[in-house]
Amino acid sequence: MIELRGVTKRHSDEVCIGPVDLTIPAGGITALVGPNGAGKSTVLTMVGRLQDADEGRIEVAGRDVTRTPSREIAKTLSILRQENHFITRLTVRQLVAFGRYPHSRGRLTLADERHVSEAIDFLNLGPYENRYLDQLSGGQRQRAYVAMVLAQDTEYVLLDEPLNNLDMQHSVQMMRQLRRAADELGRTVVIVMHDINFAAHYADHIVAMGDGRVVETGSPAEIMRPEVLERIFKTPFDVVDGPQGPLAVYY
Known part of the structure; x- marks a missing residue:
C-alpha cells in the first residue's frame, strides 16, 4: 500500500x-x-x-x-507526469525502452527487450513502434508514454x-487499458x-x-x-x- x-x-x-x-x-x-x-x-x-x-x-x-x-x-513505482519533454525524433520503441533504464542502466538485455515488446503490444502500439513521436496523433503518443511506464515493470x-x-x-481506450493493467498485470x-x-x-x-x-x-x-x-x-x-x-x- x-x-x-x-x-x-x-x-x-x-x-x-x-x-x-x-x-x-x-x-x-x-x-x-x-x-x-x-x-x-x-x-x-x-x-x-x-x-x-x-x-x-x-x-x-x-x-x-x-x-x-x-x-x-x-x-x-513508476510515474508519468503531465508534461513530457522527450525528443520528438525518438521512435516509439526507443521511448518505451527508457522505461527499462532502472534495470538496464542503458544496456538493454534480451529480457529488457521482451518487456519493451510486451508493453508495446499491451497498448496496441505494434504498428507504430518504429514511428517517431512527432509522427503520431496525440492519443497514440499518450499511449506510448503509458507503455514506457508499464515497461518499467513496477507494482x-x-x-x-x-x-x-x-x-x-x-479516453475510453486508455481507461480500458489501465483497467486491464490492474486486473491482468x-x-x-x-x-x-x-x-x-x-x-x-x-x-x-x-x-x-x-x-x-x-x-x-x-x-x-x-x-x-x-x-x-x-x-x-x-x-x-x-x-x-x-x-x-x-x-x-x-x-
Whole structure:
C-alpha cells in the first residue's frame, strides 16, 4: 500500500498542500479527483519523489521514499507526469525502452527487450513502434508514454492526468487499458483525473481533494452521491442510475 502521514508541501505563505494523511490500498485503480488547485498532482508527484515534501512521511510498499535509494524506488513505482519533454525524433520503441533504464542502466538485455515488446503490444502500439513521436496523433503518443511506464515493470504505477488532450474515444481506450493493467498485470494504478464519471466507472477507490486536503475517500458508490459531490466540487449535482452504474449530472 501507499501511506502518507502528516505530509505537507508549502508553495508560498498562501498556498499549502496538507497535512495529508492517506492510505491507498494495493491493487486495482485509485482515482484522485477534485477541482483545479486541490493538490492532486502535488500529492502524486511527492509519492513519486519528483518533488520533496516539507514535512511528513511517505511509504510505498513499506519503503520510505525519501530514504530508499532511487534505483530501488524505481523498481517499485513508476510515474508519468503531465508534461513530457522527450525528443520528438525518438521512435516509439526507443521511448518505451527508457522505461527499462532502472534495470538496464542503458544496456538493454534480451529480457529488457521482451518487456519493451510486451508493453508495446499491451497498448496496441505494434504498428507504430518504429514511428517517431512527432509522427503520431496525440492519443497514440499518450499511449506510448503509458507503455514506457508499464515497461518499467513496477507494482505501483502513478499517472498524472493521462487523459489530457484525448478525445472521448481515446479516453475510453486508455481507461480500458489501465483497467486491464490492474486486473491482468496486477498493477496498483493511481491516476489523477477530472472526470468523476470515468473515475466512478473504472476505479475501485476514489480519493477526493480540495484546498490541499483530503476531503473524502471511499468506493465509487460512497462518493457518487449528490451531497458528497457537492462538497467536493462546490457545484450542484444530480446522480442518476445509468446502464452501467451511477452517473453524475452537473451541467
